[in-house]
Amino acid sequence: MTYYLTTLLVYAGVDVIAxxxxxxxxxxxxxxxFGFIIFQAVGAYTAAVLSMPPDTANGxxxxxxxxxxxxxxxxxLAATAAxxxxxxxIGLVVLRRLRSDYQAIAMLVISVIANTLxxxxxxxxxxxxxxxxxxxxxxxxxxxxxxxxxxLYVALTVLCCWLVLVVANRIVNSPYGRTLRAMRERxxxxxxxxxxxxxxxxxxxxxxxxxxxxxxxxxVGFIGLWAPASWLYPExxxxxxxxxxxxxxxxxxxxxxxxxxxxxxxxxxxxxPQIGPPGLxxxxxxxAIGLLIIGFxxxxxxxxxxxxxxxxxxxx
Amino acid sequence: xxxxLSAFGxxxxxxxxxxxxAVGFTMQFGIANLINLAYGDVMAASAxxxxxxxxAGASIWLGLLASVAFGAGISLVLNRALYAPFQxxxxxxxxxxxxxxxxALIISNVLLAIVGPDDVSYxxxxxxxxxxxxxxxxxxxxxIIVIAVGVMLGVHLLLTSTRLGKAMxxxxxxxxxxxxxxxxxxxxxxxxWLITGALCGLAGTVAAMNSESxxxxxxxxxxxxxxxxxxxxxxxxxxxxxxGAVLIxxxxxxxxxxxxxxxxEVVAFVILVIVMILRxxxxxxxxxxxxxxx
Numbered sequence: 001m002t003y004y005l006t007t008l009l010v011y012a013g014v015d016v017i018a019x020x021x022x023x024x025x026x027x028x029x030x031x032x033x034f035g036f037i038i039f040q041a042v043g044a045y046t047a048a049v050l051s052m053p054p055d056t057a058n059g060x061x062x063x064x065x066x067x068x069x070x071x072x073x074x075x076x077l078a079a080t081a082a083x084x085x086x087x088x089x090i091g092l093v094v095l096r097r098l099r100s101d102y103q104a105i106a107m108l109v110i111s112v113i114a115n116t117l118x119x120x121x122x123x124x125x126x127x128x129x130x131x132x133x134x135x136x137x138x139x140x141x142x143x144x145x146x147x148x149x150x151x152l153y154v155a156l157t158v159l160c161c162w163l164v165l166v167v168a169n170r171i172v173n174s175p176y177g178r179t180l181r182a183m184r185e186r187x188x189x190x191x192x193x194x195x196x197x198x199x200x201x202x203x204x205x206x207x208x209x210x211x212x213x214x215x216x217x218x219x220v221g222f223i224g225l226w227a228p229a230s231w232l233y234p235e236x237x238x239x240x241x242x243x244x245x246x247x248x249x250x251x252x253x254x255x256x257x258x259x260x261x262x263x264x265x266x267x268x269x270x271x272x273p274q275i276g277p278p279g280l281x282x283x284x285x286x287x288a289i290g291l292l293i294i295g296f297x298x299x300x301x302x303x304x305x306x307x308x309x310x311x312x313x314x315x316x
Numbered sequence: 317x318x319x320x321l322s323a324f325g326x327x328x329x330x331x332x333x334x335x336x337x338a339v340g341f342t343m344q345f346g347i348a349n350l351i352n353l354a355y356g357d358v359m360a361a362s363a364x365x366x367x368x369x370x371x372a373g374a375s376i377w378l379g380l381l382a383s384v385a386f387g388a389g390i391s392l393v394l395n396r397a398l399y400a401p402f403q404x405x406x407x408x409x410x411x412x413x414x415x416x417x418x419x420a421l422i423i424s425n426v427l428l429a430i431v432g433p434d435d436v437s438y439x440x441x442x443x444x445x446x447x448x449x450x451x452x453x454x455x456x457x458x459x460i461i462v463i464a465v466g467v468m469l470g471v472h473l474l475l476t477s478t479r480l481g482k483a484m485x486x487x488x489x490x491x492x493x494x495x496x497x498x499x500x501x502x503x504x505x506x507x508x509w510l511i512t513g514a515l516c517g518l519a520g521t522v523a524a525m526n527s528e529s530x531x532x533x534x535x536x537x538x539x540x541x542x543x544x545x546x547x548x549x550x551x552x553x554x555x556x557x558x559x560g561a562v563l564i565x566x567x568x569x570x571x572x573x574x575x576x577x578x579x580x581e582v583v584a585f586v587i588l589v590i591v592m593i594l595r596x597x598x599x600x601x602x603x604x605x606x607x608x609x610x
Contacts, residue, residue, distance in 0.1 A: 030410070032410050032413060032414065034417070093589060093592070093593055094592075097592070097593070097596050098592055098596050099409070099596075100409065100410050101351055101409040101410055101412070101413045102547075102551075102592065102596065104410060104413045104414075105351060105353075105413065105543065106588075106589070106592055108353070108417070109540055109543065109585055109588060109589075110585075110589075112536055112540060112581075112585075113540070113581065113582055113585040116578070116581055116582060117582060120576075120578045120579070233536070234421055237417060237418070237421055240414065244414075277432065279428065279429070279432065279433055280429050283425040283426075283428045283429040284425070284429060286421055286422075286424075286425040287421070287422050287425045287426055287429075289418075289421065290418040290419065290421040290422035290425070291418075291422065293414065293415075293418040294398065294415060294418050294419070294422075297402070297407075297411065297414065297415060297418075298401075298402070
């Protein structure tokens with residue numbers, strides 16, 4: 001039961017980081033990043049291949065690049081950096097010349113294709129089977145199966161959540177955040193005031209990408225597995241659903257959404273009796289996510305916790 | 317050399333399949349002003365309607381007709397029940413993309429729940445093989461090409477020589493002005509969804525007939541190829557979509573011969589990215605019948 005609790009807390013932490021990161025892009029800046037999940041994936045893969053031994057270990061049953069077996073904080077830090085670095089080329093391709101709905105489509109396509117590539121190129125990241133036996137952080141010094149270790153992992157996750165939230169709140173409440181909101185509300189007006197839209201968007205791509213990658217690193221260190229099936233494009237839609245439900249533009253809303261949608265859905269269906277063929281409940285779960293998005297956009301487009309209306313001093 | 321000639325032949329069939337799908341998709345974009353991300357999943361659902369009829373013992377051609385009717389019906393319902401209400405409320409382009417993606421998620425998973433995850437194929441004979449030099453095609457493949465040519469001609473005549481087609485072009489150019497000129501734009505939009513939905517259903521079934529097997533999850537692959545063709549030609553331009561289908565059809569089949577069939581979608585995607593970087597308005601941006609949606 002305690003293991004269930006720690007697992008739940010780590011998952012919740014990962015989802016909170018992901019939702020806050022996407023909220024910076026989608027909620028605050030108006031960037032519809034339908035490829036968000038690839039940034040989580042790149043963080044998970046980076047952390048995995050940096051912490052795993054070379055692929056000849058364990059009888060060489062899986063193939064992957066690197067395998068540097070680096071000690072703990074390095075894989076997580078490198079993963080965070082990798083997410084930010086990946087955001088630069090993708091951002092430069094997508095953000096410069098395309099209309100905003102084209103940008104969304106381009107990101108969706110990139111997400112699908114990245115998954116296809118990783119699935120088909122086996123020597124790169126072990127193809128469709130994915131990576132397994134990813135060592136838990138510090139597992140050479142501590143017993144990663146013990147309850148104390150589980151709580152340590154929860155503490156680490158909470159620390160990362162807190163860091164991401166501090167950064168996100170600083171951005172949202174700063175003049176820079178105001179510029180981002182101006183861009184979201186009216187791109188042309190922001191451009192006319194001399195704001196460099198591409199630079200603003202690219203920065204949010206990098207910041208959000210880094211945080212997403214960190215969430216992937218935390219997740220892979222905990223579950224020890226990562227495969228193309230973990231980051232199919234609908235996973236991005238779940239995070240979008242969380243933000244739309246919670247309240248876009250509001251970091252508290254993003255946290256609430258993370259707890260209600262990804263965490264709540266997984267846990268609620270865990271206790272459902274098995275009905276119908278094995279794939280039925282997951283399929284219905286996806287249908288429910290779709291209905292949730294449409295329902296909220298129609299009936300409560302600003303979410304449960306709407307973005308607070310900000311007043312400039314001196315305004316009547 | 318031989319392998320490339322036969323790949324060229326497969327390319328002809330591919331371009332026929334893609335053209336049917338891409339013309340419907342691009343007309344939705346051009347006239348209804350919406351990127352319908354559920355298009356690929358409606359294709360897959362239609363292919364399964366044909367599958368149900370085919371496996372109940374009827375001919376695949378009867379299944380094809382049923383899938384056309386199904387595609388038209390479900391697309392009309394999708395617009396009436398979901399897209400049009402959001403558009404009437406003034407939802408932004410970006411908001412509509414999210415709504416469409418949610419619709420795609422719902423359709424693909426309802427389909428998955430009904431038909432299950434397995435790969436299936438139609439019960440049909442491919443008919444006698446037809447040799448055209450080194451290009452070898454089955455009768456079914458030739459039939460698909462003939463259907464596609466007929467559909468392209470039909471779309472051309474519809475847009476250029478009928479009152480409905482002219483009303484569609486007017487609605488695409490400026491819906492408000494079209495309405496003030498007495499064009500019943502709501503009915504025109506309904507007609508657009510019926511016609512493009514029929515094309516979507518047709519495309520789904522011929523795509524399934526042309527591949528060894530298909531599954532409930534085939535929709536996203538269909539969508540990417542069609543998006544690539546539509547964007548390459550210039551989104552919203554039916555003739556552009558035809559041109560895009562020719563290029564994407566041949567490029568994917570020839571590269572499948574040169575590399576590996578798994579990379580078909582990757583090739584379509586690389587073309588899409590290059591177009592988006594170099595010429596986001598597409599190849600035929602100024603030449604088409606429809607104005608680009610703004």
